[in-house]
Amino acid sequence: MSQEIHYLETGSQDPFYNLAFEETVLRSRRSGEYLLLWQNDNTIVIGQNQNAEGEINRAFVEAHQIHVVRRTTGGGAVYHDLGNLNYSFITDVGDAERLTMERFTRPIVEALQGLGLQAEASGRNDILVEGRKVSGTAQRLLRGRFLYHGTLLFDANPGMVSGALNVDPAKFESKSAKSVRSRIGNIREFLKTDMDMPAFWSYLKKTLAGSGLVEDHLTDEELAAVDELKRTKYDTWEWNFGRSPKYNLRNKRRWDGGTLEPCVEVDQGIIRQIVFYGDFLAVSPMDEVTGALMGTPFRREDVGAVLDRFPLRDYFGTITRDQVLDTIFYVD
Missing domain, CATH: 3.30.930.10 (Bira Bifunctional Protein; Domain 2)
Structure with missing residues (x-):
């Protein structure tokens, strides 16, 4: 300093x-x-x-x-x-x-x-x-x-x-x-x-x-x-308290970079609302990413293409692109 x-x-x-x-x-x-x-x-x-x-x-x-x-x-x-x-x-x-x-x-x-x-x-x-x-x-x-x-x-x-x-x-x-x-x-x-x-x-x-x-x-x-x-x-x-959208799909995974919990509302194969909860160490607000994802087909490759437009470390800390996708599309 x-x-x-x-x-x-x-x-x-x-x-x-x-x-x-x-x-x-x-x-x-x-x-x-x-x-x-x-x-x-x-x-x-x-x-x-x-x-x-x-x-x-x-x-x-x-x-x-x-x-x-x-x-x-x-x-x-x-x-x-x-x-x-x-x-x-x-x-x-x-x-x-x-x-x-x-x-x-x-x-x-x-x-x-x-x-x-x-x-x-x-x-x-x-x-x-x-x-x-x-x-x-x-x-x-x-x-x-x-x-x-x-x-x-x-x-x-x-x-x-x-x-x-x-x-x-x-x-x-x-x-x-x-x-x-x-x-x-x-x-x-x-x-x-x-x-x-x-x-x-x-x-x-x-x-x-x-x-x-x-x-x-x-x-x-x-x-x-x-x-x-x-x-x-x-x-x-x-x-x-009011930042909780309706959703019909919710997954939660814990990675080295923190907990990630995406909640997604999907209608006719399209993302209508999405929010990412978690204690990951973001340094920028998530609004730009979630806004860009709205209207995107709910497919891994399409969501990945949107994520590729952003410096993900600013938004998800050390949670990686593939970890974000693995969490959204996780099947237990």
């Missing part, structure tokens, strides 16, 4: 506002490097390609008045409370060939190591301490700008994490709450010298920004854009 890093805080614990704030920064600040630190209170944040109702424990969510919001990045569902601290890096894409997750995970891993923790990057998008997950990350590309964000479990409530989320049996051996808790850890429990959230926040801000820290604020115009985006997108049922 360059020496100068603009630092922003949302000043809110409202998840709908915070995601609108982050997207506004991504859209309006077209140069320079930015660091955001922020918190959501009592929230499930689902990935852009996930089926909300399939990810949440509806009865638990309603009983505990948990917010549910969809983000614009891929990956899986996560639970946020005030024991979490979220971070966002926004920067230029630069040389796309050199755009690796290590570029962004390394500063977080090194910051945790600076506290004496045995931290390491793992798998597609996790950061572990002593083998337990303390951070999940995701990313997005938008017109030459790159968003990389994640959550740090500092002192989160594991009972809420396990109760709020439905556990995919394809990902975990057991559906029990115990199996979820065994996978995650809180940073605070690993510290040799205790610190509270304000101290951790201050440490992370200083460590990630370093001597190049520039305290920044959004303009009145940008703040108005945040409010408008919150109202028209993030705080709507249509965005968070």
Whole structure:
């Protein structure tokens, strides 16, 4: 990262506002490097390609008045409370060939190591301490700008994490709450010298920004854009729950690159509607791909020809073209 890093805080614990704030920064600040630190209170944040109702424990969510919001990045569902601290890096894409997750995970891993923790990057998008997950990350590309964000479990409530989320049996051996808790850890429990959230926040801000820290604020115009985006997108049922089309064909496969679940409505051999659910690490919205597939004959070669028009890594992460087709046309 360059020496100068603009630092922003949302000043809110409202998840709908915070995601609108982050997207506004991504859209309006077209140069320079930015660091955001922020918190959501009592929230499930689902990935852009996930089926909300399939990810949440509806009865638990309603009983505990948990917010549910969809983000614009891929990956899986996560639970946020005030024991979490979220971070966002926004920067230029630069040389796309050199755009690796290590570029962004390394500063977080090194910051945790600076506290004496045995931290390491793992798998597609996790950061572990002593083998337990303390951070999940995701990313997005938008017109030459790159968003990389994640959550740090500092002192989160594991009972809420396990109760709020439905556990995919394809990902975990057991559906029990115990199996979820065994996978995650809180940073605070690993510290040799205790610190509270304000101290951790201050440490992370200083460590990630370093001597190049520039305290920044959004303009009145940008703040108005945040409010408008919150109202028209993030705080709507249509965005968070209403992205589930009718379908008459549904398959689900788990690949190294994540879970992929295409749901397709086929009428007279033609794709009328299609959606791809899953926790794969997309960096671009799926709308262009699904829009191009509508009206396509439901044949492997025709669907493959449409997929060939797109840089599939942007939309499906490391899930390959043939794996996408194998999932759509899978016969058990």
